[in-house]
Amino acid sequence: MMHSLEIDGLTKTYAGSGFSLDKVTFSIPRGTIMGFVGENGAGKTTTIKSILNTVKIDSGTIKLLGTIMTDKDTAIREDIGVVLDAANFSGVLTPARLSKVMNGIYRQWDQQEYIRLTEKFGLPMNRKLKDFSRGMSMKLAIAAALSHRPKLLILDEATSGLDPVTREEILEVFQEFVEDESRSILMSSHITSDLEKIADFITFIHQGKIILTAQKDELIYDYGIARCRQEQFARIETSDRLAYRKKDFQTDVLVKDRQAFAQKYDGIIIDNVSIDEILLFLVKGEN
Known part of the structure; x- marks a missing residue:
């Protein structure tokens, strides 16, 4: 079985905090959605930072699309889409101007896909982002992340604080994304009802340790x-x-x-x- 993400024995300790990731191990088969759940402070965000190579891990291996990403490895970043719990785009940009910025960053930028998604989400292309609601900002972040054609989408509380209608629209787009069975999603969320709708697998983390990984249908049924x-x-x-x-x-x-x-x-x-x-x-x- 091919995997989009493979984590084996990931350990990360923060000096003086008393918290550590303890041999975190799980993998995401291609074409699937993995829900990642745990209480606040369980280690979800630290795991995601480790995957993205924004923190230095102590030990273990992380393979993204079969490759261990290093600081110098920029090519693989083309294939990783990331949406965090807060959009980090400048408020003076508009969606139209943002697309020009992204086109200069990503070789795989797909302007037609960006237009399709922004239209689907009903986003005004010439309004400044500082005037966007949280829901509009998250929709834009998702549209931007998907428009450089990633093979792995990593989401950290991307639907938190959104109303049910907005969340439903976003979940539909995630399901469309994995219809291409070469693509996968890691979705960290406290809104487990969203995961019950679309996830194929659920991984539970507690105090830096993985305590269970199972198929969603097995858990529910x-x-x-x-x-x-x-x-x-x-x-x-x-x-x-x-x-x-x-x-x-x-x-x-x-x-x-x-x-x-x-x-x-x-x-x-x-x-x-x-x-x-x-x-x-x-x-x-x-x-």
Whole structure:
């Protein structure tokens, strides 16, 4: 299987902070979208900075499209699109002027694609960016990132703070992007409902460590939460639970295969589970 991004044993420590990335390892198959989730301070942004070679890592390897990027490697940057949680374009520019700037930076700049996306997003080409709303600014950043024809798109909270209609428009564009199976997306987001709509895989990070990587459909359709009374919880074998959380008169148990669990443990109610709930169990639960 070909991968757009391969991270193996990534370690990064910030002196005096007490935080470090601890042997972070995951990969993104080509033609797929990887959701990247974790609580604030879990290490998502540091991982993305490491991928982009904007911080010096301590150890491990990061391959972008099969290549380890160095400071001198400018060619591979043509194939990487990046959208961060805040657009960094000068406020005095307009979308029309921005396209001329980008055309001078990227050899692969596709003006027709840029026009198509800005029209799709309804962006005024001659309005200064300082007068754009956050939603308009993020749409423009996405249009610019996609218009130099990248093969890997890296998003850090690109849809946070946007209204549902705007987010839906942006998610549609991301899905269009990966229809070409040579392209992939790494999407770091706190809005897990967006990831539930479009992601193929989800990677969970906590305190600088990867705690789970799985197919999104497996998480949504196979995982579940067993609602147990005290005597029911006592019957559950340790190997059949991923994590649990105790309440006053009930213990909720995260299970990997809710159908198999239901067959083995008759009489226990099992509910569907969301990405948010899985993260909460993995971070706050006991195991």
